[in-house]
Amino acid sequence: MTSSRVAPAAMLRPGDIGAGERRLAIEAPVAVEVDGLGYAVMMMTPAELEAFAVGFMLTERLADSAADVADVDPFAGEAGWIVRVTLAERCRGRIHDRVRHRTSDTSCGLCGIAGLEQLRRPVAGRTPAPQAKAAALFAALDGLRARQPLNAATGAAHAAAACDAAGAIVATCEDVGRHNALDKLIGTLALAPQNADFFLVTSRLSFEMVDKALVAGVAMLVGVSAPTTLAVEHARLHGLTLVALARPDAMLVMNDPWAAFPLP
Known part of the structure; x- marks a missing residue:
């Protein structure tokens, strides 16, 4: 699947x-x-669609594990791409509870949500304590640019990276949509598990990004941009370590329930 193409310009x-x-x-x-x-209809980069589908099913709570996604069939149609997902029998009733056909843009939106009362969907378990120290966060940030070929070519793609406790990047996914990049990453890890201690994303930290990290069971979410109020509240409610405004010279710890970064 091609992720970019050249267009003429003046x-x-x-x-x-x-x-x-x-x-x-x-x-x-x-x-x-x-x-x-x-x-849902997602506006996205039509690559790694199998991984996206698995991650999307997990973060939408339509599946509990990659094994619950029985089949993924992506194919190109006249107006765009279609991804047909078949869930395991035990999960099939969930789609009827929340199905809603909608169009999502690249900036925000929660699919399959009919009302505000459904916003706070359950998160299984307590978020683990992060093992990474400050040096690992800076190491991951330093190595991220080299793992963004689509953005290097176009300047128009977000990235989501899974990093181990030492700050080594073990998996990276890109997409024009920040949510989609993270869903692709979560699906990639579900299909081929890696030792990931934290996620590093190139976008702002919104409620949805925190929610997806919680579903993935990662210990910490680090973003290069600022967080929203609801993102911080969601992280605090579920004990997710949240680090924002990641720059080569400084980062801002917004939630530190495990005292991973204690003040001197």
């Missing part, structure tokens, strides 16, 4: 106009069908 300069070109990240509608029912 290059404007103070004294002239010339011909140019730009490599663009592909953004396409991807319709997700679950057990024959339309669930």
Whole structure:
């Protein structure tokens, strides 16, 4: 699946106009069908769709493990991509409780939610204590750029990386949508488990990003941008270590329930 393509452009300069070109990240509608029912249409990069489907089923609570996703069939249609997901028999009743066909853009939205009362969906278990120290966070941040080929080519893709306690990046996924990148990462880890202590994302830390990290059972979520109020509250409610505004010279610890980064 191609993630980018070159498009012609005009290059404007103070004294002239010339011909140019730009490599663009592909953004396409991807319709997700679950057990024959339309669930969501995601605007995303149509790559790693199998991993995305598994991660999306997990973070939407339609499945509890990769084994609950019996089959994933992605294919290109005339208007975009279609991903047909078949769930295990024990999970099939869930889709009827929350199915809703909607269009999601690349910035926000919770799929399959009919009302505000369904917003706080259950999170299984208590978040573990992170093993990584400050040096590991900076090491992961330093190594992330080299793991973002789509963004290097286009400047238009978010990344989500799984990192071990030493700060080594064990898996990375990219997408034009930050939610989609994280779902791809969660699906990748569900299909081929890695020793991941924390997630590092190149986006703001919103409620949805915290919620997905909680579903994945990761110990800590680190983001290069700022958090929202609801993201911090959600992290505090469930004991997720949350680090924001990750820069090469400083980071901001927003929630530290395990005293992983104690003040001197």
